[in-house]
Amino acid sequence: MIQRTLVLIKPDGVQRALIGRIIQRFEDAGLKIIGMKMVWVDSDFAKKHYSEHVQKDFYKSLEEFITLGPVVAMVIEGVYAIEVVRKLVGPTEPRSAPPGTIRGDFAHMSYDFSDSKGIGLKNIIHASSSEEDAKREISLWFSDDELHSYKVVHEIHSMG
Numbered sequence: 001m002i003q004r005t006l007v008l009i010k011p012d013g014v015q016r017a018l019i020g021r022i023i024q025r026f027e028d029a030g031l032k033i034i035g036m037k038m039v040w041v042d043s044d045f046a047k048k049h050y051s052e053h054v055q056k057d058f059y060k061s062l063e064e065f066i067t068l069g070p071v072v073a074m075v076i077e078g079v080y081a082i083e084v085v086r087k088l089v090g091p092t093e094p095r096s097a098p099p100g101t102i103r104g105d106f107a108h109m110s111y112d113f114s115d116s117k118g119i120g121l122k123n124i125i126h127a128s129s130s131e132e133d134a135k136r137e138i139s140l141w142f143s144d145d146e147l148h149s150y151k152v153v154h155e156i157h158s159m160g
C-alpha cells in the first residue's frame with residue numbers, strides 16, 4: 001500500500017514561480033517528500049523519460065516544452081501515493097481538469113489550442129501514472145543515495 005511516485009514541476013510551473021504552492025499541496029495531504037532536486041533536462045533524457053510518447057505526433061512539441069527550462073523533480077511517498085498524487089494533479093488537459101486540482105487551478109490550456117500552435121500542452125506538472133511507470137521513472141531520475149528515509153509527524157497517525 002505504501003507507494004513511491006515521481007513528480008516533476010515542469011518548466012512552466014517553475015517559470016511561473018509556483019514551486020512553493022505546488023509542494024504545499026503534497027505536504028498538506030500528509031505525503032512525504034523523500035527526494036528533491038532541480039534539473040535542466042536535455043533531449044536525450046527527455047526521450048528516456050517520455051519513451052512511451054517518442055513516436056507520437058506531439059512528441060517534438062513535448063520535448064521542446066520539457067527542455068525549455070529547469071524542472072523540480074521529487075519522489076513522494078505515502079499510502080497509495082501514485083493514485084493520490086494523480087488525484088491532486090488532475091487530468092492531463094487543464095481545460096477539463098476540475099477546480100481543486102493542480103492542473104485545474106493553475107492552468108487552463110487545451111489540447112486543440114496547443115496542437116494548433118504546435119506547442120506542448122502547458123500543464124504545470126508530471127506525476128507517474130502506474131506502479132510500473134513510477135518504478136522506471138524513479139530509477140531514471142534518482143539514485144538510491146538521493147532518496148532519504150526519515151519520519152514525519154503524520155506517521156504518528158499511521159501507527160497501529
Ligand code: CDP
Nearest residue numbers: 058061062091092111119120121123126129
Ligand atoms: O502527463 P500525463 O500522464 O497526464 O499525460 P500523457 O498523456 O502521458 O502526456 C504526457 C505529456 O505530454 C502531457 O502532460 C502534456 O504536457 C504533453 N502533451 C502535449 O504536449 N500535447 C498533446 N497533444 C498531448 C500531451
Ligand code: MG
Nearest residue numbers: 052127128129
Ligand atoms: Mg503520462
